[in-house]
Amino acid sequence: MSLIEVEDLSRTFVVRRRAGRVRRTTDVVHAVRDLSFDVERGEMVGYIGPNGAGKSTTIKMLTGILVPTGGRLSVAGIDPSRQRVDLTRRIGVVFGQRTTLWWDLPLRDSFDLLRRIYRVDPQRHRRNLDEFTELLDLGALLDTPVRQLSLGQRMRGDIAAALLHDPEILYLDEPTIGLDVVSKGRLREFLRRVNEERQVTLLLTTHDLQDIEQLCRRVMVIDHGSLVYDGSLAGLHARGESTRTLVVDLVDEAAPIEVPGARVTRVEGPRQWLSFPAGASAAPIVASVASGYDVADLSIQEPDIEDVIREIYSRR
Amino acid sequence: MAEPLAARLAWNTRAFLMLAGMWVRVSWTYRASFLLMTLASVVITGIDFVAIMVMFTNVDSLGGFGLRDIAFLYGATAVCLGLADLVVGNVERLGRRIRLGSFDAMMVRPVGVLVQVCADEFAIRRLGRVAQGSLVLAWAITRVDVDWDPARVLVTVGMLVCGTLIFTGIFVLGASFQFLTTEGSEVANAFTYGGNAMTQYPLTIYPREVVRALTFLVPVAFVNWYPTLFVLDIPDPFGLPAALQLASPVAAVVVCALAALAWRTGVRRYRSTGS
Numbered sequence: 001m002s003l004i005e006v007e008d009l010s011r012t013f014v015v016r017r018r019a020g021r022v023r024r025t026t027d028v029v030h031a032v033r034d035l036s037f038d039v040e041r042g043e044m045v046g047y048i049g050p051n052g053a054g055k056s057t058t059i060k061m062l063t064g065i066l067v068p069t070g071g072r073l074s075v076a077g078i079d080p081s082r083q084r085v086d087l088t089r090r091i092g093v094v095f096g097q098r099t100t101l102w103w104d105l106p107l108r109d110s111f112d113l114l115r116r117i118y119r120v121d122p123q124r125h126r127r128n129l130d131e132f133t134e135l136l137d138l139g140a141l142l143d144t145p146v147r148q149l150s151l152g153q154r155m156r157g158d159i160a161a162a163l164l165h166d167p168e169i170l171y172l173d174e175p176t177i178g179l180d181v182v183s184k185g186r187l188r189e190f191l192r193r194v195n196e197e198r199q200v201t202l203l204l205t206t207h208d209l210q211d212i213e214q215l216c217r218r219v220m221v222i223d224h225g226s227l228v229y230d231g232s233l234a235g236l237h238a239r240g241e242s243t244r245t246l247v248v249d250l251v252d253e254a255a256p257i258e259v260p261g262a263r264v265t266r267v268e269g270p271r272q273w274l275s276f277p278a279g280a281s282a283a284p285i286v287a288s289v290a291s292g293y294d295v296a297d298l299s300i301q302e303p304d305i306e307d308v309i310r311e312i313y314s315r316r
Numbered sequence: 317m318a319e320p321l322a323a324r325l326a327w328n329t330r331a332f333l334m335l336a337g338m339w340v341r342v343s344w345t346y347r348a349s350f351l352l353m354t355l356a357s358v359v360i361t362g363i364d365f366v367a368i369m370v371m372f373t374n375v376d377s378l379g380g381f382g383l384r385d386i387a388f389l390y391g392a393t394a395v396c397l398g399l400a401d402l403v404v405g406n407v408e409r410l411g412r413r414i415r416l417g418s419f420d421a422m423m424v425r426p427v428g429v430l431v432q433v434c435a436d437e438f439a440i441r442r443l444g445r446v447a448q449g450s451l452v453l454a455w456a457i458t459r460v461d462v463d464w465d466p467a468r469v470l471v472t473v474g475m476l477v478c479g480t481l482i483f484t485g486i487f488v489l490g491a492s493f494q495f496l497t498t499e500g501s502e503v504a505n506a507f508t509y510g511g512n513a514m515t516q517y518p519l520t521i522y523p524r525e526v527v528r529a530l531t532f533l534v535p536v537a538f539v540n541w542y543p544t545l546f547v548l549d550i551p552d553p554f555g556l557p558a559a560l561q562l563a564s565p566v567a568a569v570v571v572c573a574l575a576a577l578a579w580r581t582g583v584r585r586y587r588s589t590g591s
């Protein structure tokens with residue numbers, strides 16, 4: 001049995017809209033529809049999609065916050081909405097947008113309260129706290145009330161808080177939102193460690209594809225509530241019908257190069273850009289160009305993941 | 317499997333004390349303002365009773381009841397509302413918790429959400445009302461013309477327990493509607509604080525229809541009125557069955573069961589927010 005099992009999961013919201021002065025109409029929003037996937041223990045899964053795609057809604061169902069309107073799901077063998085309280089001990093949740101800590105309490109007191117709420121053994125707590133304090137550089141912040149922390153500091157506090165009770169699964173909804181490049185890097189490093197050393201299964205949503213590139217071997221793309229891709233990052237390139245680009249520097253300016261299997265997309269003086277399918281081999285194209293033209297230099301540009309995603313999103 | 321009910325109840329009580337205790341400690345760091353607020357609460361809630369006492373300098377009875385009897389009624393409902401307000405009063409802030417997203421955070425912690433909502437920002441200054449009500453009730457108990465046999469003692473104690481439960485249930489029931497519309501609900505307050513304001517006086521000053529409504533619709537009459545009739549040995553002025561005088565536990569159970577049902581339904585229909 002997989003750690004997370006999701007089958008035909010759906011969630012609709014009935015929303016009332018004002019139509020005209022007094023009249024109101026009701027609309028049904030399909031936030032998530034017929035979602036199916038499994039996550040194995042120890043995986044690190046990136047969950048991406050454009051705004052309003054249904055990422056947060058999915059996470060809220062996986063944590064038991066929202067009751068699904070259709071389908072089945074099981075997390076660690078538990079039905080989240082029926083046994084939500086039992087599940088809480090086995091999962092950690094970080095909402096990047098807002099803190100789960102107590103606004104007025106210093107971090108240290110928040111952590112201590114969490115220890116008592118989760119009934120964590122004091123020694124175990126001490127060990128975890130020491131480790132997280134060091135890895136997340138929280139030492140100087142422990143006595144600061146949460147409301148005085150900066151966004152990045154607060155995020156670190158939130159992540160430590162979500163892990164103090166040794167959860168098996170950690171859900172992170174946009175954990176890197178608003179962080180600077182250095183902080184993002186540190187955070188990723190920390191998450192990788194948590195996954196490797198503690199075997200915590202990670203499911204994270206993000207709009208920063210670098211998070212995925214650096215952390216996740218598996219990525220799920222959701223759009224309009226449906227899963228449009230589930231697989232490796234590399235596979236996403238092929239799926240996106242992406243192209244590679246051959247940049248050719250000719251000795252002299254010339255008319256656009258004509259070779260089979262590629263076409264010119266841009267010309268700038270002696271430099272020309274030829275694009276060809278990412279799945280095709282570059283060798284024959286390079287060979288034809290080299291034999292038919294006076295070439296000073298050649299280089300190949302790999303497709304950019306951002307472009308691939310943009311392509312998938314815009315194909316709605 | 318799910319823990320047995322008793323264990324869960326014990327754990328949630330402990331968790332409530334833990335969370336509430338934390339807020340008391342936080343407010344204790346602002347000691348002066350904390351003490352001032354408590355005192356203010358005693359004074360403000362006591363003003364109603366002062367008004368009643370002033371009234372009695374001109375009249376000997378109100379709705380057929382003397383000052384001591386009214387003090388008994390007043391003290392009882394004040395203690396019950398005060399205790400309910402102390403423990404679950406914060407539930408009325410549910411809408412705000414939902415809008416700010418802190419309710420989502422509570423949903424992923426291993427303590428009942430109702431306990432967390434009630435303990436959040438727990439304010440011990442609310443003890444002011446309880447203290448004030450207790451003083452009035454204690455004074456009344458020493459003055460009323462009652463032969464304190466075991467039955468009357470039992471009904472008096474039961475009155476405080478059931479009355480507290482009735483107000484507790486109404487608080488929670490009213491707050492549950494905030495799951496439907498997160499705009500603050502004043503409905504519950506109308507029934508709790510309003511109910512308390514009405515039951516401070518003998519119900520004989522109201523028309524028969526109002527008394528029926530307070531008995532069968534919003535059963536705040538069971539908080540103090542009916543048990544008081546029993547304790548003070550007064551036949552029901554409206555000719556309603558004497559059995560009602562001992563029916564407060566039934567009313568408490570019904571109200572609390574409805575409240576539990578409404579709350580559970582609310583949590584299951586909870587929609588969170590879109591962002």
Ligand SMILES: Nc1ncnc2c1ncn2[C@@H]1O[C@H](COP(=O)(O)OP(=O)(O)OP(=O)(O)O)[C@@H](O)[C@H]1O
Nearest residue numbers: 013031050051052053054055056057587588589590
């Ligand atoms: N409480 C709610 N009431 C009504 N509609 C909702 C609610 N929550 C979400 N929705 C709708 O469901 C859809 C999915 O929202 P969701 O928050 O899951 O998107 P998301 O993928 O997390 O987007 P983002 O990247 O912007 O965070 C949206 O159309 C949103 O308007």
Ligand SMILES: [Mg+2]
Nearest residue numbers: 055056057173
């Ligand atoms: Mg979201």
